[in-house]
Amino acid sequence: MREDQQRLKHKVLTELIIGVFFDVYNELGHGFLESVYEKAFELALASKNVSARRQIEIPVWFRGHKVGDFTADMLVQECVLLELKAGRALDASHEAQLLNYLRATDIEVGMLFNFGLKPQFKRLAFDNKRKQIRESSESIMDQLLSDTKSVTRTEE
Numbered sequence: 001m002r003e004d005q006q007r008l009k010h011k012v013l014t015e016l017i018i019g020v021f022f023d024v025y026n027e028l029g030h031g032f033l034e035s036v037y038e039k040a041f042e043l044a045l046a047s048k049n050v051s052a053r054r055q056i057e058i059p060v061w062f063r064g065h066k067v068g069d070f071t072a073d074m075l076v077q078e079c080v081l082l083e084l085k086a087g088r089a090l091d092a093s094h095e096a097q098l099l100n101y102l103r104a105t106d107i108e109v110g111m112l113f114n115f116g117l118k119p120q121f122k123r124l125a126f127d128n129k130r131k132q133i134r135e136s137s138e139s140i141m142d143q144l145l146s147d148t149k150s151v152t153r154t155e156e
Helices: 002-006 013-030 034-047 092-103 140-150
Strands: 053-063 065-074 080-085 111-115 119-124
Touching: 002 065, 002 092, 013 034, 013 080, 013 111, 013 119, 034 053, 034 065, 034 111, 080 092, 092 111, 092 119
Parallel strands: 080 111
Antiparallel strands: 053 065, 065 080, 111 119
């Protein structure tokens, strides 16, 4: 098991993210909307000099055609997708949602966080070598980087 822990992708970063989750949960508690936790999470990550972007639009491709978009709650350090919940508990549908996000991108690590009565988190991984070949010509990171260059963000 120790060997498996050493091989986890983005292990140091995901451990830091988990710590930030508990910082946010301990300070705010439960009962707020997901958007409140999302902004607090972003601020807490920034205070640790960790870059994060919220509400990331990512296209979904099918047989070479763009068939839709999904909006991931947060992308940390351009390599870990976060999905935040504020419900009773995490369930299989939340895991399926995050796995679909990972399947549709070249991002391999995702984390689910629930700000419910009891704090919960799950770390999921989907190695790129196990994914179906994507039909789009550019990777999700190329798309996100080009979007960042073409759009000027303003602070809320």
